[in-house]
Amino acid sequence: MFNPSTDNPFKLFNQWYEDASKSEVNDPNAMSLATVGVNSMPSVRIVLLKSHDQNGFVFYTNLKSRKGTELSKNPQAAIAFHWKTIRRQVRIEGITEPIAKNEADEYFESRPRISQIGAWASQQSEPLDSREQLLNSVKSLEKKYENVSIPRPQHWGGLRLRPNRIEFWQDGEYRLHDRFIFEKVANTDTWKITRLNP
Numbered sequence: 001m002f003n004p005s006t007d008n009p010f011k012l013f014n015q016w017y018e019d020a021s022k023s024e025v026n027d028p029n030a031m032s033l034a035t036v037g038v039n040s041m042p043s044v045r046i047v048l049l050k051s052h053d054q055n056g057f058v059f060y061t062n063l064k065s066r067k068g069t070e071l072s073k074n075p076q077a078a079i080a081f082h083w084k085t086i087r088r089q090v091r092i093e094g095i096t097e098p099i100a101k102n103e104a105d106e107y108f109e110s111r112p113r114i115s116q117i118g119a120w121a122s123q124q125s126e127p128l129d130s131r132e133q134l135l136n137s138v139k140s141l142e143k144k145y146e147n148v149s150i151p152r153p154q155h156w157g158g159l160r161l162r163p164n165r166i167e168f169w170q171d172g173e174y175r176l177h178d179r180f181i182f183e184k185v186a187n188t189d190t191w192k193i194t195r196l197n198p
Contacts, residue, residue, distance in 0.1 A: 002180075019083075093161050
């Protein structure tokens with residue numbers, strides 16, 4: 001049986017994330033990101049968590065991509081982690097906001113050079129005639145930025161999800177799971193904790 005060891009959901013997430021980082025073979029930072037587009041149609045995809053703290057959960061993207069444009073119109077979003085090896089899930093809901101430009105610049109500079117080129121070459125989510133077209137764009141940009149630093153595209157940046165609801169789910173025998181919801185109390189730094197039926 002699982003019971004929260006703290007009333008701070010960020011501390012509990014850190015504990016679970018550390019456990020997952022030791023056991024997951026690939027990408028313990030992989031998370032499903034759900035957004036809402038036109039006509040209230042939901043859309044979900046896997047992205048990578050790049051940092052997290054008391055302020056929220058940060059990921060990076062082309063801001064002109066489908067998720068970027070959807071979040072610019074409706075910043076409400078949800079993310080979910082599933083760590084199969086430790087039989088746990090974390091579900092997080094909240095509001096997204098752009099991170100500071102200097103923070104995005106710092107992360108962009110830390111990326112492999114080919115990934116920096118890719119951020120310029122890919123018109124993410126737009127139609128592409130052929131893979132050759134993309135690779136030709138990469139080659140052209142490699143030549144353009146040969147022996148010079150690559151600036152961060154203005155259309156590429158980070159988003160932070162500031163949570164107002166976090167659920168911790170621990171698999172239980174016979175599907176008698178342990179589920180706890182942390183809900184942020186409005187205008188405070190405190191959280192209400194509720195146990196849920198499995």
